[in-house]
Amino acid sequence: MQIIKNGVIVEDHWLHLDDEAALVDGKITVSINRWQEQHDTLSKHKDDLGLRLTGSDPLEEIVPDLASFSLIVLIFPAFTDGRCYSFARLLRDRYHYTGEIRAQGDVLQDQLFYMSQSGINSFELANPAQMENALAAFNDFSESYQTTALKPEPLYRRR
Amino acid sequence: MYQYDNYDQTMVEQRVAQYRDQTRRFLAGELTEEQFRPLRLMNGLYIQIHAPMLRIAVPYGLMSSKQVRKIAEVSRKYDRGYVHFTTRTNFQMNWPTLESVPDILAELATVQMHGIQSSGNCIRNTTSDQLAGVSADEIEDPRPWCEIIRQWSTFHPEFAYLPRKFKIAVIGTKEDRAATKLHDIGLHLVKNHEGETGFEVLVGGGLGRTPILGQVIRPFLEKKDLLSYLEAILRVYNRLGRRDNKYKARIKITVREHGLSHIRELVEAEWVHIRKQLVLDDKEIARVKQYFTEPAYEATAANDVSFSQMQTEDAAFARWVKQNVVDHKVAGYKIAYISLKAPLLPPGDVTSEQLDVVADLADEFSMGEIRASHNQNLLLSDVKQGDLYALWLRLQAEGLATANINTMADMICCPGLDFCGLANATSIPLAKEINERFDDLDYLYDLGDIKIKISGCMNGCAHQSVGHIGILGVDKKGEEWYQFTLGGSSEADASLGERLGRAIPKDEVVDTVVTLLEVFKELRYEDELFLATVRRVGIDPFKERVYADN
Numbered sequence: 001m002q003i004i005k006n007g008v009i010v011e012d013h014w015l016h017l018d019d020e021a022a023l024v025d026g027k028i029t030v031s032i033n034r035w036q037e038q039h040d041t042l043s044k045h046k047d048d049l050g051l052r053l054t055g056s057d058p059l060e061e062i063v064p065d066l067a068s069f070s071l072i073v074l075i076f077p078a079f080t081d082g083r084c085y086s087f088a089r090l091l092r093d094r095y096h097y098t099g100e101i102r103a104q105g106d107v108l109q110d111q112l113f114y115m116s117q118s119g120i121n122s123f124e125l126a127n128p129a130q131m132e133n134a135l136a137a138f139n140d141f142s143e144s145y146q147t148t149a150l151k152p153e154p155l156y157r158r159r
Numbered sequence: 160m161y162q163y164d165n166y167d168q169t170m171v172e173q174r175v176a177q178y179r180d181q182t183r184r185f186l187a188g189e190l191t192e193e194q195f196r197p198l199r200l201m202n203g204l205y206i207q208i209h210a211p212m213l214r215i216a217v218p219y220g221l222m223s224s225k226q227v228r229k230i231a232e233v234s235r236k237y238d239r240g241y242v243h244f245t246t247r248t249n250f251q252m253n254w255p256t257l258e259s260v261p262d263i264l265a266e267l268a269t270v271q272m273h274g275i276q277s278s279g280n281c282i283r284n285t286t287s288d289q290l291a292g293v294s295a296d297e298i299e300d301p302r303p304w305c306e307i308i309r310q311w312s313t314f315h316p317e318f319a320y321l322p323r324k325f326k327i328a329v330i331g332t333k334e335d336r337a338a339t340k341l342h343d344i345g346l347h348l349v350k351n352h353e354g355e356t357g358f359e360v361l362v363g364g365g366l367g368r369t370p371i372l373g374q375v376i377r378p379f380l381e382k383k384d385l386l387s388y389l390e391a392i393l394r395v396y397n398r399l400g401r402r403d404n405k406y407k408a409r410i411k412i413t414v415r416e417h418g419l420s421h422i423r424e425l426v427e428a429e430w431v432h433i434r435k436q437l438v439l440d441d442k443e444i445a446r447v448k449q450y451f452t453e454p455a456y457e458a459t460a461a462n463d464v465s466f467s468q469m470q471t472e473d474a475a476f477a478r479w480v481k482q483n484v485v486d487h488k489v490a491g492y493k494i495a496y497i498s499l500k501a502p503l504l505p506p507g508d509v510t511s512e513q514l515d516v517v518a519d520l521a522d523e524f525s526m527g528e529i530r531a532s533h534n535q536n537l538l539l540s541d542v543k544q545g546d547l548y549a550l551w552l553r554l555q556a557e558g559l560a561t562a563n564i565n566t567m568a569d570m571i572c573c574p575g576l577d578f579c580g581l582a583n584a585t586s587i588p589l590a591k592e593i594n595e596r597f598d599d600l601d602y603l604y605d606l607g608d609i610k611i612k613i614s615g616c617m618n619g620c621a622h623q624s625v626g627h628i629g630i631l632g633v634d635k636k637g638e639e640w641y642q643f644t645l646g647g648s649s650e651a652d653a654s655l656g657e658r659l660g661r662a663i664p665k666d667e668v669v670d671t672v673v674t675l676l677e678v679f680k681e682l683r684y685e686d687e688l689f690l691a692t693v694r695r696v697g698i699d700p701f702k703e704r705v706y707a708d709n
Contacts, residue, residue, distance in 0.1 A: 055398070079194070079197075079320070080197060080280070080320050081320065081402055082280075082317075082318070082319065082320025082321060082322075082397060083397060083398055083402075085316065085317045085318070085319070085320065085397070086317055086394050086397050086398050089317050089394075093433075093436075094432055108194060110181060110190075110194070110198055111319075111320075113316070114314075114316040114317075114319050114320075115316075117316035118316045118317055130189070140173060140177045141170060141173050141174075141177075141314065142169060142173065143166055143169065143170060144314060144316065145170075145310045145311060145313055145314070145315075146311060146314075146315055146316065146317075147436060147437060148316055152436075154311075154437065155166060155310070156310070156439075156440075156443040156446075157440070157443070159164070159166065159443075159446070
């Protein structure tokens with residue numbers, strides 16, 4: 001399938017594995033529950049491993065494991081649920097996670113700017129047909145007042 | 160007042176372009192109503208009973224004459240020639256079309272205005288004391304801090320989809336004219352034992368269905384740490400606030416469910432991490448403060464004798480001065496309230512013609528600035544006392560000299576069932592009926608300060624739970640009934656009103672007000688104020704009389 005990654009449309013080959021599905025080779029993501037329950041098995045996974053988080057998951061518990069993941073998927077059950085914006089900020093700012101952070105779920109054009117400012121760098125759009133048009137959203141604003149994942153100094157230090 | 164630089168102006172213009180495209184996509188069917196809703200709300204656009212309603216932000220209530228003329232112009236061009244000022248010092252247009260909103264916003268952007276932060280589950284427009292910078296008892300002018308908060312909170316990427324709306328108010332005096340204890344965060348500029356100025360931080364206040372007064376989460380915060388502490392509170396709230404029930408989503412409920420001490424621990428733990436990153440440097444504080452320096456007051460203004468002379472010669476002027484004019488920190492200057500509570504007109508409404516006159520008067524008499532107050536009035540904050548008579552004559556000619564500030568006629572009232580999709584009952588017609596019954600100004604002056612607040616539903620937009628007399632519209636099997644509360648206050652001595660008893664049918668509401676005031680006059684000790692009497696005697700004497708007949 002196609003996703004937006006670092007501002008361009010690319011093919012994506014990650015497999016988001018259900019908790020019940022058998023482990024397979026290749027790039028897979030698992031839920032935090034599965035990671036915590038099958039930690040030893042999953043640690044031996046040969047290919048890239050990713051972790052899926054929802055806004056109600058205990059982010060802090062997986063911080064020691066962050067080096068195991070080359071992808072963190074943040075799930076937005078509704079585009080109005082803004083908890084994962086804080087997750088993205090914390091992952092980048094506080095826990096210095098440099099791998100891919102992806103938005104999944106109710107991901108729409110009009111939230112892409114805020115998501116990218118918060119540290120999310122790849123996007124599975126709810127409606128893939130709108131992907132081409134959605135790219136414009138990254139340029140909605142040329143500046144932000146705040147400290148963001150993309151601009152670590154707030155505007156008031158750059159004025 | 161603050162002036163946009165290129166950064167600020169570009170952001171507002173890019174916002175207009177963004178919203179123009181969002182409106183286009185909505186009208187083309189590319190965005191669903193559900194997807195478009197938060198986008199339009201975050202530009203101030205509600206869909207009401209009759210038409211859309213557009214709310215425009217007036218940051219901390221401050222406007223230039225140029226802005227006020229533009230407001231008048233857009234209200235003529237895109238609406239019906241009047242606007243409505245709200246309790247959070249914003250203004251609303253009641254009849255714009257959805258299609259015209261991008262054009263309205265583009266016009267307002269030319270005078271540094273916008274609908275950003277006026278609705279939606281984001282950090283809302285920061286409010287303040289309408290006497291900021293001109294009252295004598297001020298510890299420090301809160302407006303530069305409001306502006307610093309405005310910039311930090313505008314389009315904050317992390318906090319655009321909070322569990323619920325989030326309101327911040329800042330004051331610099333002991334007196335509270337901004338209802339700070341009823342805000343998600345209230346900030347009080349205070350001095351500590353060492354004589355340094357900083358903020359006392361309150362959290363968890365709010366009105367609506369569950370009115371709660373804010374509590375102190377930090378007694379003293381250094382000014383340079385303001386943004387990091389706010390960001391810490393917001394981050395804790397964004398993660399912890401309830402998203403399963405919108406009536407339990409405000410931070411007041413988060414604080415109540417988790418306890419203040421637990422919330423404080425979480426906030427302080429978060430704060431430690433981000434404190435350095437967001438420290439406000441002296442350069443930025445000085446940059447913003449330069450826009451709020453004192454104007455060049457004339458020392459000779461105090462020599463004027465006409466002010467006291469005209470009060471002896473013209474009783475109507477003297478009445479207006481007594482009721483609508485308050486002292487300025489500089490001798491020879493006064494602060495003049497322009498009442499938007501003319502009897503028989505909806506509280507807070509003002510016509511485009513009146514706005515043009517107010518803009519002219521501000522240029523002529525008050526340094527070209529106009530302020531809006533929490534009580535839905537306007538004011539001119541820097542008028543030489545020698546100019547007051549001329550100002551009053553001009554205001555009178557426009558129907559803007561109603562001498563009723565802080566009287567019972569200075570009611571706060573929500574739009575109610577006549578305009579609002581949420582309301583259960585009317586409120587503006589009730590305010591009108593009350594004014595019709597109490598049309599004797601001398602009687603009102605004799606009653607002293609009485610704050611009546613009327614809301615048409617339990618969302619409580621008119622803050623009835625903190626009215627000295629609160630009136631709340633409720634629906635009973637399709638009929639409009641009203642629940643009274645007594646003894647509320649939104650000021651420094653803030654308290655929530657106590658329920659008088661069972662709801663009262665619509666046609667008995669005005670009689671009930673009459674009864675309450677009769678009881679007050681009987682029990683009142685000399686010039687005691689209504690609120691003081693209620694607090695002294697309790698609500699029982701009022702209750703007995705109101706419900707005596709049935």
